Amino acid sequence: MNIKSRSTIIIAGIIFLFNIILLFFPLVNILGYESAVLNAVLLAFLSGIYSIKLFKSLKEEYNHQHFFHLLLNGLLTFLLIPILIFVVASFFILNCSLVDGFIFYLVLTIPSAIIGCCLGIISFEMLNRFQSTFFILTFFIILFLPILDIFYNCQIYFYNPFIGFFPGTIYDESIYVDWRLISYRILNLIYFVGVAAVFFRIDLLKNFLGKYSKIAITLTAIVVASIFFLFNQKLSYSENEMSIAETLGGNLETEHFNIFYDNSINKKKLELIGLSCEYYYEIGCEYFKVKPQSKITAFIFLDSEQKRKLIGAGNADVAKPWLNQVYIEFENYESTLQHEIAHCLTSEFGVTPFKISASFNAALLEGIASASVDISDEHSLHYLAKLAYNNGIWFPLSKLFSGLNFFNQLSTLSYIYSGSFVKFLVDKYGIDNFKKIYSGEDFLLVYKKSINNLEKEYLAFLKAQNFKNNKHEALLYFGRKPIFKKVCARFLAEQMEIAGNKFNSGNFKEAKIKFKQLSEYSDSYGALVGYINCLSKLNEDKSALKTLQSNISKYDSTSYIYNLQLLLADQCVLNKKLEMADSIYSVLINENSSPRFLALTLTRKNLIKDSTIILSYLKGSNFDKFEILKQLNRDSIVFATIPLMINLSADLHQNYNSFIKLFESVDKANNFISSYGLRKLSGYAFNNLDFDGAKQFAVKALNYKEDLELNEVIKTELKRANWFYNFAPEVQTKFIWKK
Numbered sequence: 033m034n035i036k037s038r039s040t041i042i043i044a045g046i047i048f049l050f051n052i053i054l055l056f057f058p059l060v061n062i063l064g065y066e067s068a069v070l071n072a073v074l075l076a077f078l079s080g081i082y083s084i085k086l087f088k089s090l091k092e093e094y095n096h097q098h099f100f101h102l103l104l105n106g107l108l109t110f111l112l113i114p115i116l117i118f119v120v121a122s123f124f125i126l127n128c129s130l131v132d133g134f135i136f137y138l139v140l141t142i143p144s145a146i147i148g149c150c151l152g153i154i155s156f157e158m159l160n161r162f163q164s165t166f167f168i169l170t171f172f173i174i175l176f177l178p179i180l181d182i183f184y185n186c187q188i189y190f191y192n193p194f195i196g197f198f199p200g201t202i203y204d205e206s207i208y209v210d211w212r213l214i215s216y217r218i219l220n221l222i223y224f225v226g227v228a229a230v231f232f233r234i235d236l237l238k239n240f241l242g243k244y245s246k247i248a249i250t251l252t253a254i255v256v257a258s259i260f261f262l263f264n265q266k267l268s269y270s271e272n273e274m275s276i277a278e279t280l281g282g283n284l285e286t287e288h289f290n291i292f293y294d295n296s297i298n299k300k301k302l303e304l305i306g307l308s309c310e311y312y313y314e315i316g317c318e319y320f321k322v323k324p325q326s327k328i329t330a331f332i333f334l335d336s337e338q339k340r341k342l343i344g345a346g347n348a349d350v351a352k353p354w355l356n357q358v359y360i361e362f363e364n365y366e367s368t369l370q371h372e373i374a375h376c377l378t379s380e381f382g383v384t385p386f387k388i389s390a391s392f393n394a395a396l397l398e399g400i401a402s403a404s405v406d407i408s409d410e411h412s413l414h415y416l417a418k419l420a421y422n423n424g425i426w427f428p429l430s431k432l433f434s435g436l437n438f439f440n441q442l443s444t445l446s447y448i449y450s451g452s453f454v455k456f457l458v459d460k461y462g463i464d465n466f467k468k469i470y471s472g473e474d475f476l477l478v479y480k481k482s483i484n485n486l487e488k489e490y491l492a493f494l495k496a497q498n499f500k501n502n503k504h505e506a507l508l509y510f511g512r513k514p515i516f517k518k519v520c521a522r523f524l525a526e527q528m529e530i531a532g533n534k535f536n537s538g539n540f541k542e543a544k545i546k547f548k549q550l551s552e553y554s555d556s557y558g559a560l561v562g563y564i565n566c567l568s569k570l571n572e573d574k575s576a577l578k579t580l581q582s583n584i585s586k587y588d589s590t591s592y593i594y595n596l597q598l599l600l601a602d603q604c605v606l607n608k609k610l611e612m613a614d615s616i617y618s619v620l621i622n623e624n625s626s627p628r629f630l631a632l633t634l635t636r637k638n639l640i641k642d643s644t645i646i647l648s649y650l651k652g653s654n655f656d657k658f659e660i661l662k663q664l665n666r667d668s669i670v671f672a673t674i675p676l677m678i679n680l681s682a683d684l685h686q687n688y689n690s691f692i693k694l695f696e697s698v699d700k701a702n703n704f705i706s707s708y709g710l711r712k713l714s715g716y717a718f719n720n721l722d723f724d725g726a727k728q729f730a731v732k733a734l735n736y737k738e739d740l741e742l743n744e745v746i747k748t749e750l751k752r753a754n755w756f757y758n759f760a761p762e763v764q765t766k767f768i769w770k771k
Contacts, residue, residue, distance in 0.1 A: 063133025390472030402451025
């Protein structure tokens with residue numbers, strides 16, 4: 033066997049074994065984005081090594097045509113192996129769309145393999161010795177060069193010749209091939225194939241350039257690559273602070289923040305964001321015991337699509353502590369701004385070049401930020417942690433705080449447990465001791481106790497908390513799958529987006545067909561709900577009810593069951609089965625899976641007393657719904673309707689003062705739902721810069737004392753309202769609005 037055949041067999045064997053191994057891991061066991069990227073890097077490297085080996089083996093009998101023929105045969109062999117493996121595997125492993133997988137493979141893997149070959153040719157022709165060493169060094173320099181983009185610029189994604197496109201460590205489920213990626217790959221191929229072709233036929237250039245031909249070609253190639261790298265922003269392959277600020281258009285400078293915002297955002301909301309930044313900064317500095325010397329830069333994006341385009345994280349707000357920057361979607365700022373600001377404040381004691389936790393420990397990084405905020409989705413961290421623990425959802429903290437295990441669980445659980453545990457440590461042992469852990473010291477050295485013993489202390493503390501347990505609430509919060517356990521997560525996300533766009537544009541017939549297809553070959557809750565909503569819009573109520581009844585049992589042990597039960601009850605109403613609907617509403621009230629569901633179902637229980645009214649409510653527009661609820665509150669306040677009326681009022685852009693007058697005579701809370709409703713009024717007043725009203729409603733909500741956890745959340749919000757009431761005018765005098 034000659035060296036050419038042996039090299040081909042060895043490399044083909046490596047590729048075959050690698051792809052067989054991929055079949056045993058979720059997300060990469062189908063032909064899709066992840067498997068295409070992994071194969072892109074592997075094939076780029078092996079193809080480059082193969083081209084050098086091939087050159088060397090043909091040294092004595094070399095001619096261009098023969099070399100190119102052998103190289104092409106080898107490359108095709110290597111590229112076919114992953115395709116064949118995944119096609120065969122698709123008969124045993126569900127692959128929702130081989131077509132999408134082929135597109136990723138075509139745009140990501142195939143160009144990378146060609147580029148690897150080209151780099152191998154360049155390496156061989158450029159040097160007389162150490163060609164493989166030069167190739168390996170150049171390969172890894174190019175592979176890791178985009179880290180500089182992420183480090184110095186704003187985006188969390190990057191484009192790379194060997195990877196193609198990397199969306200960042202914070203994944204959006206929806207990743208698709210767009211024209212920006214296609215254009216990037218075309219430019220990649222033009223550049224590398226062009227340089228390789230010149231080196232490949234360098235003998236023809238020696239007559240013109242003489243002995244300096246290699247140096248001239250190399251310098252030209254470096255200059256062209258450098259120009260491309262420097263103009264990344266102009267070509268939309270990278271974004272820096274200046275380019276994003278220019279796109280957004282607006283700028284507000286406060287005492288401790290430089291805020292860039294989309295010009296279409298309401299100015300009153302921006303005032304509230306500016307004040308919120310200063311408030312979170314003050315309490316964060318107090319919590320962490322830090323005194324930052326530089327301002328934090330905050331980017332406020334209009335929506336997820338704008339944020340995805342500019343920085344890459346469409347569905348998650350993020351921070352870059354080492355740049356002192358936070359990136360927030362406008363609609364999310366209430367729930368994420370404080371957490372992201374906390375990341376910047378912890379950079380004061382962070383380590384590594386990224387100013388974060390030692391060894392990039394995600395549990396420490398997210399745990400301390402979550403601990404400083406404490407409130408998560410209207411609940412305290414300790415409440416949610418005990419809720420999970422009481423219902424058998426637990427994993428050792430020693431595991432959570434090591435390696436990459438933070439990402440192996442449902443993200444909600446990882447954030448809650450890490451945040452609750454870190455809050456326990458800070459409250460009991462102080463922030464200074466935790467700072468030592470954050471910077472890399474061992475638990476045993478700092479606390480004189482192992483993490484296992486600290487875990488025992490924490491569990492004893494958690495068990496002692498006097499919180500009510502509700503298995504339905506636990507299922508609602510923790511009954512979702514992490515992305516690594518979802519079937520065809522990427523494909524479904526993309527197709528759901530397409531179906532959703534059809535629905536939002538009023539094309540209910542096409543949306544119905546799309547949602548039905550997605551629902552039939554997956555267990556997607558969103559696809560089922562989308563299909564039901566399409567049927568309702570098309571007045572196919574009998575079909576909607578029948579579909580729900582035949583599919584709802586699939587979701588019995590998931591967080592989606594409660595919303596589906598509510599949807600089922602509503603469909604019963606639309607099909608004139610009022611007794612059945614009333615029974616389901618009663619079950620949901622008894623289960624009390626969340627305050628939101630309690631408000632929704634109690635409202636419907638009030639409306640179902642008159643079949644005409646509830647039918648009008650379910651079929652009516654937002655304006656119709658609001659007017660019906662307004663009438664329901666005419667004689668006395670129905671507290672359960674308040675959260676719904678607030679949402680409807682905001683959607684309808686109603687005047688705040690007119691709305692709030694409806695509840696001026698409201699009494700103090702005397703039960704859970706009245707306390708919750710008043711808390712929501714407090715929040716609505718706060719969001720409309722009525723800080724005095726926010727205080728008054730919060731105080732009324734606190735009159736109900738029996739739910740300790742709800743009381744603690746309201747006290748936290750009352751503290752915020754007091755600060756804004758007392759200090760907002762002074763803080764606003766330092767606002768500088770720029771265009």
